[in-house]
Amino acid sequence: MDLDIQCEEMSASRWTELKSSMNTSKTVRLDDCSLSASHCKDIGSVLRSNQILTELTLNNNELGDSGVELLCKGLLTPSCNLQKLWLQNCNLTDASCKHFRSVLSAKPTLTELHLGDNKLGTSGVKVLCEGLMDPNCKLQKLQLEYCELSPDNCEMLCSALRTKPSLRVLNISNNKLGDAAVKVLCQGLMDPNCNLQSLHLENCRITAASCGDLSSVLARKPSLTELSVGENKIGDPGVALLCHGLLNPNCKIEKLWLWECGISPAGCKDLSQVLSTKESLTELSLIGNGLGDPGMELLCQGLKDPKAKLQALWIRECGLTTACCKSISSVLATNQTLRELHMGGNKIGDAGVEILHEGLMNPSCNLQSLWLGNCSLSAACCGSLATILSSKPSLTELDLSNNSLEDEGVKKLCESLKHPNCKLQQLVLYDIYLSSEVDDELKVLEESKPGLKIIL
Amino acid sequence: MAPSRPRPVLLLTLTLLAACVALTLGQNQEQYERFLLQHFDAKPKGRDDRYCNNRMRYMMKEDRRRDRNPGPKVCKETNTFIHGNSDDIKAICTSRGGRNYVTRTGQAMRQSLRSFQVTTCTWHGGKPLDHCQYRATRDSRMIVIACDEHEHPVHFAESQI
Numbered sequence: 364m365d366l367d368i369q370c371e372e373m374s375a376s377r378w379t380e381l382k383s384s385m386n387t388s389k390t391v392r393l394d395d396c397s398l399s400a401s402h403c404k405d406i407g408s409v410l411r412s413n414q415i416l417t418e419l420t421l422n423n424n425e426l427g428d429s430g431v432e433l434l435c436k437g438l439l440t441p442s443c444n445l446q447k448l449w450l451q452n453c454n455l456t457d458a459s460c461k462h463f464r465s466v467l468s469a470k471p472t473l474t475e476l477h478l479g480d481n482k483l484g485t486s487g488v489k490v491l492c493e494g495l496m497d498p499n500c501k502l503q504k505l506q507l508e509y510c511e512l513s514p515d516n517c518e519m520l521c522s523a524l525r526t527k528p529s530l531r532v533l534n535i536s537n538n539k540l541g542d543a544a545v546k547v548l549c550q551g552l553m554d555p556n557c558n559l560q561s562l563h564l565e566n567c568r569i570t571a572a573s574c575g576d577l578s579s580v581l582a583r584k585p586s587l588t589e590l591s592v593g594e595n596k597i598g599d600p601g602v603a604l605l606c607h608g609l610l611n612p613n614c615k616i617e618k619l620w621l622w623e624c625g626i627s628p629a630g631c632k633d634l635s636q637v638l639s640t641k642e643s644l645t646e647l648s649l650i651g652n653g654l655g656d657p658g659m660e661l662l663c664q665g666l667k668d669p670k671a672k673l674q675a676l677w678i679r680e681c682g683l684t685t686a687c688c689k690s691i692s693s694v695l696a697t698n699q700t701l702r703e704l705h706m707g708g709n710k711i712g713d714a715g716v717e718i719l720h721e722g723l724m725n726p727s728c729n730l731q732s733l734w735l736g737n738c739s740l741s742a743a744c745c746g747s748l749a750t751i752l753s754s755k756p757s758l759t760e761l762d763l764s765n766n767s768l769e770d771e772g773v774k775k776l777c778e779s780l781k782h783p784n785c786k787l788q789q790l791v792l793y794d795i796y797l798s799s800e801v802d803d804e805l806k807v808l809e810e811s812k813p814g815l816k817i818i819l
Numbered sequence: 820m821a822p823s824r825p826r827p828v829l830l831l832t833l834t835l836l837a838a839c840v841a842l843t844l845g846q847n848q849e850q851y852e853r854f855l856l857q858h859f860d861a862k863p864k865g866r867d868d869r870y871c872n873n874r875m876r877y878m879m880k881e882d883r884r885r886d887r888n889p890g891p892k893v894c895k896e897t898n899t900f901i902h903g904n905s906d907d908i909k910a911i912c913t914s915r916g917g918r919n920y921v922t923r924t925g926q927a928m929r930q931s932l933r934s935f936q937v938t939t940c941t942w943h944g945g946k947p948l949d950h951c952q953y954r955a956t957r958d959s960r961m962i963v964i965a966c967d968e969h970e971h972p973v974h975f976a977e978s979q980i
Contacts, residue, residue: 816890
């Protein structure tokens with residue numbers, strides 16, 4: 364049994380009721396429930412008595428260090444078998460870390476610990492790492508986003524990477540680390556003992572200098588399949604270095620997140636080569652980079668290569684216009700693996716949709732999810748979109764939010780949604796100004812077509 | 820002659836009329852409340868990426884909770900929160916705080932006379948609801964909204980200015 368509650372104020376009677384169901388649940392989730400340290404005493408006793416409880420999620424509650432102490436007492440009970448613990452944004456400080464240290468060194472059953480958005484600080488994370496280094500600890504996922512880590516923490520994280528072959532996912536995004544710290548971390552990642560699969564270093568104040576080290580890791584470690592370095596100003600030189608590692612046959616990267624990295628068309632040349640040679644790569648995010656139409660043309664060349672196996676491309680807010688739509692359209696007509704295309708926030712306009720229409724209608728195109736929010740579209744392109752909807756059963760998700768489609772445009776879409784060939788599951792129309800008649804029409808349509816959800 | 824009793828037909832008509840007015844008012848009120856939920860946050864904390872992650876999570880959950888027939892969880896791609904006083908936003912619907920504005924496609928809306936502090940949250944990764952990750956952009960700018968007949972804001976026009 365699962366207990367899944369979010370955003371609920373807890374009355375005393377409601378809490379009593381929940382306590383008994385917590386005792387028989389396998390997973391308990393009470394996010395944003397205004398819980399405090401006093402509730403932790405009860406949750407602690409649930410941890411002591413409920414042996415089938417494997418997942419506990421208490422994000423966004425003001426538990427505080429005293430609350431965590433009570434939880435950890437429960438966790439330390441030999442009969443407790445908890446595997447996953449989420450305590451994001453729970454108002455914890457370094458004082459909580461000694462309790463986590465005890466739990467980590469005593470409980471090999473614990474595999475996931477998510478502590479993001481708590482001010483653990485340098486000293487706190489050092490104490491946490493002592494627990495992580497204990498031979499008893501078998502942690503697989505550690506999330507320390509926004510935890511006020513400093514470069515001083517990387518030495519110990521490096522040792523942990525060297526000694527913990529169980530560790531698969533490390534998220535230390537949104538901490539002020541810098542290049543020197545990442546260099547130290549990369550030494551740990553290069554260790555033969557390290558089996559890390561997923562590394563998140565978003566907004567860590569790193570530059571192109573770190574990309575050389577990360578590139579060596581990529582070339583050496585086929586285990587590393589997911590890398591996020593978004594929101595770091597690595598620029599084209601950084602991308603060139605990363606691509607060098609990515610192109611190594613040893614590298615088996617699957618997901619690459621390079622949003623807001625200061626990449627220009629020059630960097631797209633390197634990325635294009637990665638797209639056309641790296642068959643393992645399935646997801647790429649380049650959101651918020653000034654690729655422009657010339658950069659996009661280069662990426663499209665790579666995507667048209669038969670070896671390109673990309674499934675999801677995020678190119679929102681990349682400064683694209685109608686001019687690059689011809690290239691994207693020909694990718695859609697040739698690439699059969701692409702499933703998801705996020706291109707909102709680009710001024711492609713109605714003319715751009717007309718051009719994409721051609722590629723989308725090609726039988727080779729298997730796109731399932733298309734995001735065109737805030738693309739300067741009007742009712743004029745809804746005819747084309749309607750044709751796509753009624754003749755492309757592969758398309759299940761379409762986002763057209765923040766476009767001035769108006770009643771006229773949305774009415775055209777409605778006609779196609781009624782078509783039996785239309786297999787759309789989700790039409791997202793956030794922030795589109797419609798009359799209440801069309802609003803009602805959409806509601807009626809939604810009710811008449813099971814499986815379709817129109818999100819307004 | 821005794822005073823005539825109200826005729827049943829008239830009574831029925833009046834009751835229906837009152838019900839209709841109440842229903843329309845209720846619907847409008849609902850739209851205004853949804854506008855506030857989606858686009859208003861009086862006193863934001865931080866206005867950084869973390870603010871957006873938390874505020875968007877709260878907003879989307881609350882929005883789903885109010886929906887009689889909530890569908891699959893999605894990450895809303897772009898959303899702007901206006902800060903300050905809700906009465907100042909409401910005033911845009913009147914001559915006190917706003918002027919007529921015609922969108923590029925000819926829709927009649929209202930533009931604020933003064934600029935507002937806004938935070939725009941854009942999705943950059945992570946999937947449904949609890950894991951949607953947002954990027955924050957702070958701005959101080961004029962805003963364009965649409966109002967209903969009761970001078971209540973009901974729509975925020977993201978891409979107009």
